Amino acid sequence: MARPEKLLVDRDEGIIEHLFADAFAGKNLGMAGADTEFTFRKIAHDFNNLLSVIMGNVEITIKSVAEHSQIRMNLEDVLDAGKRAQDLVRKMMTVGLPTGHQLELLEVQSVVKCALRLMRTSLPANIEVSENLNDGSLILADYSQIHRVIMNLCTNACQAMEKSGGRLSVTLFDTDLSPEDCRDLSMTPGSYVCLSVGDTGHGIDTETMSRIFEPFFSTKARGNGLGLHIVREIIDSYGGDIIVKSDPGKWTEFIVYLPRIYH
Structure with missing residues (x-):
């Protein structure tokens, strides 16, 4: 008893x-x-x-x-x-993190263009947008989740340039990753759609870089530290990966890999 x-x-x-x-x-x-x-x-x-x-x-x-x-x-x-x-x-x-997916074949270019149209309506005049988007790139994913990923990365990039201005660069292309390419990534070799979001803002220092995907970690006065954490959760759920590169004081680039679907 x-x-x-x-x-x-x-x-x-x-x-x-x-x-x-x-x-x-x-x-x-x-x-x-x-x-x-x-x-x-x-x-x-x-x-x-x-x-x-x-x-x-x-x-x-x-x-x-x-x-x-x-x-x-x-x-x-x-x-x-x-x-x-x-x-x-x-x-x-786990509250608020991605759970069920409403999967559909998505042409990533159209999702990116939709997100950029929304971004342009609120961008200050000192930020220019450069886009180079491959068409025909398909993934199997939930539209709202992929849109959320793109909006979050672009918003962060623009916030990094809101004082000094600069260029938001968004690039979309297909790539084939070999076992050597995947050595430092949490993915298997294969075909992927690659989305790159870059800015010419203040960059990210080494200490911040090491914690950037941690939940509740933020360098913003009013940030909640969940945006990039949820972005990573979404990407991981599709068998993809995200990496970040930066030169402090000069630029930052987030690179997203998502499994490509041939149709």
């Missing part, structure tokens, strides 16, 4: 899950959906860091306690509760 404190943990876990479900839906919080998602992912991220410290210390301590002792049983309960808490945190941290 389960001990009373174990039953309390099970009961409270169920209550917490219902509270989180309501919170994710934005109920009774007076918050917009996107703000709600960000708030709870941020809480989850910070809570996960605290859990890691607690769990690590319990695991170390439990090794020095005699087996079958009451203290060890109590520590094992703490460890078990911690693991349950980590499961809840994982659920919280």
